[in-house]
Amino acid sequence: MGALRFSQEDTKWLKTYFPNLRYDAGAQKIVGELDFCAAYDKGSDRLEFECESGIRRSRACLCDVFEVEIRLDSNSTGENGWPAVYEVGGRFAKIAEKNNIEPIDLHFFEDGACCLGIRYAPEKKLTMSRLFYGLIIPFFYRLSFTERYGLTAARNELWGEYSHGDAGHREHVKAIEAIVQKNSGRNHPCPCGSGIKFKNCCQDEVNEVLRHQMRPTRAK
Numbered sequence: 756m757g758a759l760r761f762s763q764e765d766t767k768w769l770k771t772y773f774p775n776l777r778y779d780a781g782a783q784k785i786v787g788e789l790d791f792c793a794a795y796d797k798g799s800d801r802l803e804f805e806c807e808s809g810i811r812r813s814r815a816c817l818c819d820v821f822e823v824e825i826r827l828d829s830n831s832t833g834e835n836g837w838p839a840v841y842e843v844g845g846r847f848a849k850i851a852e853k854n855n856i857e858p859i860d861l862h863f864f865e866d867g868a869c870c871l872g873i874r875y876a877p878e879k880k881l882t883m884s885r886l887f888y889g890l891i892i893p894f895f896y897r898l899s900f901t902e903r904y905g906l907t908a909a910r911n912e913l914w915g916e917y918s919h920g921d922a923g924h925r926e927h928v929k930a931i932e933a934i935v936q937k938n939s940g941r942n943h944p945c946p947c948g949s950g951i952k953f954k955n956c957c958q959d960e961v962n963e964v965l966r967h968q969m970r971p972t973r974a975k
């Protein structure tokens with residue numbers, strides 16, 4: 756996967772919604788302060804990107820700021836087309852220490868990059884909106900929640916998470932299998948619950964996982 760490049764429309768979007776983040780096309784980075792307000796609603800299993808009046812006083816409503824560095828160069832971008840995202844304010848190490856856990860338990864890889872989830876299929880049209888609202892803010896919302904209320908609360912009160920390493924990959928394949936079973940067609944809402952059409956959501960990933968599943972095992 757090559758370096759991630761964004762359209763002018765996307766860089767405008769970033770300026771509008773995250774004015775404290777700077778897109779540096781030369782250095783192939785986005786750096787600065789990621790600030791957000793978000794609220795997770797367990798009932799609908801959705802993360803809302805503003806705190807509606809009803810939820811504003813609940814503990815699910817979090818407003819926070821993280822110092823981040825998002826690397827878009829080809830060495831940092833994964834096979835799936837996602838960039839490498841780093842928390843550079845030193846908070847995650849403190850959160851891990853306070854909870855007496857390792858950074859991996861907070862979904863940080865050994866090199867300090869955030870694990871944004873599991874996906875094998877290249878995400879060809881990764882927009883800024885999808886990158887921030889779909890991947891980065893959920894990650895930092897969870898981190899912020901964990902800092903405030905602890906790891907157990909995050910596990911009990913937020914959305915489910917994959918295990919680390921191979922176990923997580925097996926869980927991902929199971930989730931994909933469940934999507935295959937529930938699937939009702941390319942143009943129908945994706946069974947993952949995203950609210951968008953299957954063909955624009957999980958279809959590529961389903962195909963990618965199935966392709967690997969069906970690979971014949973090597974003869975002895």
Ligand SMILES: [Zn+2]
Pocket residue numbers: 945946947948949953956957958
């Ligand atoms: Zn989906």
